[in-house]
Amino acid sequence: MPHFVIMGAGRVGVTLAHTLDEAGHSVAIIDQDERAFRRLGQHYSGRRVTGVGFDRDTLERAGIEEAYAFAAVSSGDNSNIVATRVARETYNVPHVVARIYDPGRAEIYQRLGIPTVAAVRWSADQVLRRILPETGVQGDFREASGRLLLGEVGLHRDWYGKLLTEIEEAAQLRVAYLTRFGQGIVPTPKTRLQEGDILHAMMPVDSTGDIDRVLSKPPAGRPGTSTRPDKTDAQEDEQ
Numbered sequence: 001m002p003h004f005v006i007m008g009a010g011r012v013g014v015t016l017a018h019t020l021d022e023a024g025h026s027v028a029i030i031d032q033d034e035r036a037f038r039r040l041g042q043h044y045s046g047r048r049v050t051g052v053g054f055d056r057d058t059l060e061r062a063g064i065e066e067a068y069a070f071a072a073v074s075s076g077d078n079s080n081i082v083a084t085r086v087a088r089e090t091y092n093v094p095h096v097v098a099r100i101y102d103p104g105r106a107e108i109y110q111r112l113g114i115p116t117v118a119a120v121r122w123s124a125d126q127v128l129r130r131i132l133p134e135t136g137v138q139g140d141f142r143e144a145s146g147r148l149l150l151g152e153v154g155l156h157r158d159w160y161g162k163l164l165t166e167i168e169e170a171a172q173l174r175v176a177y178l179t180r181f182g183q184g185i186v187p188t189p190k191t192r193l194q195e196g197d198i199l200h201a202m203m204p205v206d207s208t209g210d211i212d213r214v215l216s217k218p219p220a221g222r223p224g225t226s227t228r229p230d231k232t233d234a235q236e237d238e239q
Contacts, residue, residue: 001026005067007053007083008074008099009036016071016127021046028062031074054083059091069095071127077101084114094157097127115196149208150176153199158218160195167193170219171211173203 004020006013009031017029017040027046030053031037037048051058053074064070070087072080077100084098100116159167164175164187177184178191179198185191193199203211 002068003028003063003066005059005062005064005070005087005093006030007070007072007080009033009039009048010073010075011039012099012127013071013073014039016073017046018044026063030058030062053079054086056086056090059083059086064091064093067091067093069093069097071097071099073099073127075101077105081105081114088114099127115198147205148202149205150200150202151208153201153203153211153215155193155199155215156218157195159215160193162193162219163189164191164193164199165189166219167199167215168201171201171203171214172207173201173211175199175201 001024003026004016006016006020006027006029009017009029013029013031017027020027021044028049029037029040029046030049030051032050032052034048034050037050040048047062049058049062051061053059053072064087067087070084070093072083072087074080074083080098080100084096087093088096097115105116153171153173155167164178167173168175175187177186177200178193179185179200180194180196
């Protein structure tokens with residue numbers, strides 16, 4: 001069962017904790033103010049950890065060492081970023097997300113490979129989309145027949161550095177665009193996935209489960225598959 005650690009017992013932190021707990025997941029929520037845990041109510045069965053969210057002792061009491069995901073959703077940008085970096089860089093938590101109030105900082109943190117959600121477009125649902133294992137494919141648009149879905153796709157970090165064409169071949173989908181540093185870009189055949197990129201792809205609705213299973217794992221080593229840049233037309237003509 002995946003374990004989730006949440007920093008910040010405000011309105012949204014409590015919403016996340018309740019949602020994950022009610023879904024049967026293991027949850028720990030951290031806050032400096034013990035009184036904040038009153039918002040959780042008596043039905044919450046997860047851990048309540050009082051302390052500073054980026055302190056290692058506090059994180060370890062919350063079970064960060066076995067965490068599948070970490071969400072920093074306190075009211076302080078700096079605290080959220082520091083805690084998220086500690087979770088990722090010290091404890092190698094595979095899925096992290098930080099709440100950011102200052103949109104100007106978001107691009108900087110995206111460059112550090114930390115997914116952020118700016119407060120102006122932030123909600124508990126958007127955080128869940130980035131940390132729940134069963135939400136690897138999120139639908140944003142369906143075409144008229146309902147057979148095709150354009151959605152955000154979650155990938156294992158070992159796909160970073162791979163050509164998008166390799167991802168398309170492995171998962172049998174078509175990449176529509178990337179969100180990189182908060183901006184949408186149209187990829188070319190030579191575009192590689194970078195850490196922090198958000199991948200949006202068109203895929204058959206009935207294949208989303210298979211796609212998620214393929215991309216949530218490291219890429220399989222396939223004979224003849226190369227991660228080097230494609231040759232130019234001139235180079236091909238020389239051979």
